[in-house]
Amino acid sequence: MPLPSTLEKLSALIAENSISSVLPEYDQSNEGVINLLAGWCRDLGFEVSIMPIEGHPGKFNMLATYGRGPGGLVLSGHTDTVPCNPEKWTSDPFTLTERDGKLYGLGTCDMKGFFALALEALEQVRDKTFHQPLMILATADEECSMSGARALSQSTGPGGRYAVIGEPSSLRPVRMHKGIIMDSIRVTGRAGHSSNPALGINAMDAVHEVMGELKNLRAELAENYRDAHFAVQTPTLNLGCIHGGDNPNRICGSCELAFDLRALPGMSNDDLREEIRRRMNPIAAQNNVEMSFEQLFPGVEPFAESENSALIKEAERLTGYTSVAVNYATEAPFLQNLGMETVVLGPGSIDQAHQVDEFMALDQIEPCVNILRNLIERFCLTPARD
Template identity: 70%
Template sequence: MSSSVKKVGGFVPSVEEALAALISRNSISSVLPEYDQSNLAVIELLANWFGDLGFAVEILPVVGHPGKANLLATLGRGSGGLVLSGHTDTVPCNPERWSSDPFTLSNRDNRFYGLGTCDMKGFFALVLQAVARYEASDLQQPIMVLATADEESSMSGARALAAMGKPRGRYAVVGEPTSLRPIRMHKGIIMESIRLTGKAGHSSNPALGINSLDAMHDVLGELKNLRRELAAKYQNPLFSVSVPTMNFGCIHGGDNPNRICGSCELAFDLRPLPGMSNDELRDEIRRRVNPIAAQNEVGFEMYSHFPGIDPFETPASSDLVQVAERLTGFSSEAVAFATEAPFLQQLGMETLVLGPGSIDQAHQVDEYLAHDQIEPCIELLCNLIDRFCVTPSA
């Protein structure tokens, strides 16, 4: 593993030292308040490291989310440049199921184990090694390191940056675990609930109430029709699941077998392909459910569990995609999981998802980053910096 590097202003920690420090700082984000933690300890650690390397560092609090912040560290000047982006939070974990403490880095079996080693604190440890090789005077365009909050829950950090209009690079690499294979498209996601409200009553006489569970049966049938229609209309063979998907995740209604079900709620997700619109899908669902609710004489509400993530696609012809394909030796691919890439793309940057580690390790017990991903990743990052910051094309 790389040893500590001497730089003006101090020492750059080795990969192992950096990983150990990052993993030790609990930055779990969750929609459940009892699990949710601040990410400021990680942000401040990164700010110190990149500041010591001569980067101009901005810590950007996420408005409305106390204890949460983004970081933007910039080396060099110019209107273009390369953004290396990652999130500082992790998912919750079950420490009792781990073979070792998830907040203490464990080095065994040619792997680094710990919560976030793969998804995705490990990326920052490798970025640190790559950028330590450069001074501002080497660069014609800037290197920008972006560290965000709450990717695993609300994506509030990326949403805040998009609203602020920063960063303003020309190219962006999101270092999610892709086994160092370039990903140029992924599906979007919306998570919605439909609530139907009828009238409870004694089950011996159906006329005494309005059964919302009966109405939900009709709604489910119509949503299944929509699912079939979307699958017939939209396909993309680059995805392993080539059609948009809709999953009925949970349903709750009523309170007793001998009582007419007064209210019923269905929660579901829908993952659209690039080229589909989240807002148009929501509108279509409302259009289909409204007449069912009216026919069944039930109240109808539909609400989103979070604002959603748009589908993402960067053209295969983009400079960033073609350079990444050449450097990695892999053709660009598509994945089903969502990332912060659409928010960076909204800022006008050519964007790619490309990072160390396997997505199969993300969110798992005994999460790890394999040693054999480390040096290839550092070299790849240096090659990208050379191409887009040191000797950028006109």
């Protein structure tokens, strides 16, 4: 039985609801997407392994391997999407819809489309001799927790030497991105009647100082760290949301501030978290409040691949673009930490990701397949180099 066409594959992937979310009412399993990919890969001659994510029921990674030998190329992507508002879409987000030279659907560019194009690239060369393996890696929950990539990082990994992460980059190679921390600081004072401040300890007053110190840290980071490769050349620290108190005539007994911090390559998330805690301790003592810290998710480290990397040079040659740096985070540092040269390179624009009426332009398909086919030829059809 012949395999579905590239557009038929993409249509089937889009039809599988694999939304991941920190809110249980929106969160879905990615098993349907994994099973589709596994079936197609087996039909193409891959050896397929499906790995449940411990502690995350209904979530799976998949590793499919074609060919044998040392090294090899990993084509990697995540199987989940962000939540959506179907009532705001022009067409059903779970039905692939073509109009005006674009393919619309939830996950078309971010990033189910990459899998369909990767399999098309393999079909064009699979009758040739593979000296190094090609691996298709599909992960879970990139959009909310990166639990799939984290689980992979605790294993031996796919074992490849080079990795392409097919996030939407408009087919421009990305070799650097910022890290991300999302944390909260909870301040606990003591509630009381607002007519007499001595009856309580106002947590919101202390959070005012917390915010001031985080703004001081933001200014110092911007002064001391800069990388001209990035459009936003300094680290950023955003005070995102604040919740506290329950009534105007009651002393605020508890207040929580959540923020994100995006560090440049060469900086450490752990060091930044430690610095924040160090700066908060005097504020807690001076205001006689308790202070607790929570990681809203474990974070992603900054990523940078050498501009002299063989993979980066080949990606630049094939695309005609010099590699760039971006402000968003991906699974790249997890694969790089497993010993692989890594690049982010995929069809579609990041501007369309997480948007109503997400789409991938049809004119991205053939160039992407050609690039991936050439990468397979370079890193799988030629003998491994020392």
